[in-house]
Amino acid sequence: MTNLFNLDGKIALVTGARTGIGRGIAEGLAEAGCNVVGAGHAEMPETKQYIESLGRKFLYYDIDMSKQDKIQDLVDTTVKTFGRLDILVNNAGIIRREDVLEFSEKNWDDVINTNQKSLFFLSQAAARVMKAQGGGKIINIASMLSFQGGIRVVSYTASKSAVAGITKLMANELAKYNIQVNAIAPGYIATNNTDALIKDPKRSVEILSRIPADRWGTPEDLKGAAVFLASQASNYVNGHILAVDGGWLAR
Ligand code: NAP
Secondary structure: HHHOOOOOOOOEEEEEOOOOHHHHHHHHHHOOOOOOEEEEEOOOHHHHHHHHHOOOEEEEOOOOOOEEEOOOHHHHHHHHHOOOOOOOEEEOOOOOOOOOOOOOHHHHHHHHHHHHHHHHHHHHHHHHHHHHHOOOOEEEEHHHHHOOOOOOOOHHHHHHHHHHHHHHHHHHHHHOEEEEEEEEEEEOOHHHHHHHHHHHHHHHHHHHHHHOOOEEEHHHHHHHHHHHOHHHHHOOOOOOOEEEOOOOOOO
């Protein structure tokens, strides 16, 4: 069984690997054997140091994921450096909180560009490489708001609902090339993204009271799902959105 999850020598590209869930997943994939390209808009020395301490290789690629102009170069640089691209984790994402009656066009465009448009075009560029290679894995980071409405985060809900749809569509079209496209829907994970909620005494109590596991998640909680969806253990899993939520959706 152990071999099913072995990722020795695989090349993984993880966006937003500096902090939070992306860092946890990048480190988990390296623990399973991957060399990693970490793409983001600020250096990620802690991620790099940890991955290199495991004897794996790490490459930082500087990119603003709210724009699409460097996406092809990111994929080309990955292939030029490591020779291939086996696993793409579309993790970089932002959230903007504002009442729906006030919600600004900027808060709409910034979130949709980063969470949805760049996710699609990076997946497309990666899938072209994976098709030529004979296969690959794309893992999108969805959300509870791929299933639910949420409050005060309309562009985020729109983008994460789109991530669920894009995941299923790409799974349908790419399965024949041995490319599996799936998503992880994290529940409430303690990161920069949820800092405002954790600090809000009313919302943090409301949220915690609905989590059967009785605790907020941590980035480490996502490692197992990511390794599963990146490995041959999931070769017949297509278009699935795997909730890692301490039971939130079951409540
Ligand atoms: P986070 O720590 O804020 O991580 C977001 C990552 O995306 C950071 O590394 C950030 O880089 C990067 N990023 C943001 N904008 C970028 C841009 N324009 N260009 C390049 N990189 C950019 O929060 P997180 O919770 O780990 O979020 C990671 C993903 O999980 C997001 O897609 C989020 O929507 C999703 N998610 C989170 C939760 C949760 O409860 N935390 C639940 C469901 C889904 P910098 O830090 O350098 O800005």
